[in-house]
Amino acid sequence: MPNVLYEERDAVARIVLNRPERLNALTAPMADELVEALRRAGAPHVRAVLLTAAGRGFCSGSDLRENFGEGAPPSEITLRRDRHPALVELQALPKPVVCAVNGIAAGIGIGLALACDLVVAGRSASFDLAFTRIGLGPDGGTSWMLQHAIGRPRALRAMLLAEAIDGETAEAWGLVARCVPDEELDSHTGALAAQLADGPTLAYAAAKAAVAAAPSSAYAEQLELEARLQGLTCRTADFAEGRTALLDRRPPRFEGR
Secondary structure (H helix, E strand, C coil): CCCEEEEEECCEEEEEECCHHHCCCECHHHHHHHHHHHHHHCCCCCCEEEEEECCCCCECCECHHHHCCCCCCCHHHHHHHHHHHHHHHHHHCCCCEEEEECCEEECHHHHHHHCCCEEEEECCCEEECCCHHHCCCCCCCHHHHHHHHHCHHHHHHHHHCCCEEEHHHHHHHCCCCEEECHHHHHHHHHHHHHHHHCCCHHHHHHHHHHHHHHHHCCHHHHHHHHHHHHHHHCCCHHHHHHHHHHHHCCCCCCCCC
């Protein structure tokens, strides 16, 4: 069976981590398949992406048997060669990415989730910062993502104490966009991805670009970036449709161009 499943329906690419017997622990082949799936999702006809997982957990981190077993290459090599490309590809998609977190997300599994744009957690979800529990430093961009999402004190608390953050706390802290009952996770994230697939795709790309640049930009630089991005989007067919629909007092019919 493939380690990653891919399907398209109504302009939504659904990508499923598919090693349920290992709680979707990430291996090098699985990371390669994820990169391939994300590149397929970059096709123009795909207007939103849903990342989810099979079984009772989202991703339990890197597979320790592969990464740290006898004869394995140094961890920094496997991170740079096998893991980082998937994370970079995920964040670089110029279209909205929804992530459904069911059960455990640990280690690099948290990094995968937080590299998405809208993360929805099931009530039983658990974001487990387990690195120091086994004597490791962080990976998967978690040190950057956590600090920006929940602030330095909470990020350090979770990392140094190897604490797990449950779904409801993750929502309260701003780590995820929403926490929903487990039985509603699939329907909620599916509807959210479908809603985004019907929206102004290029405007979404502009919003993502602006938010990504903001942490390292001065205020004046961010104003200039916003001006450039709005200049690009105001020339799109979707803006013309959005403006006409507003004046006509009707819902817009965006085409993603």
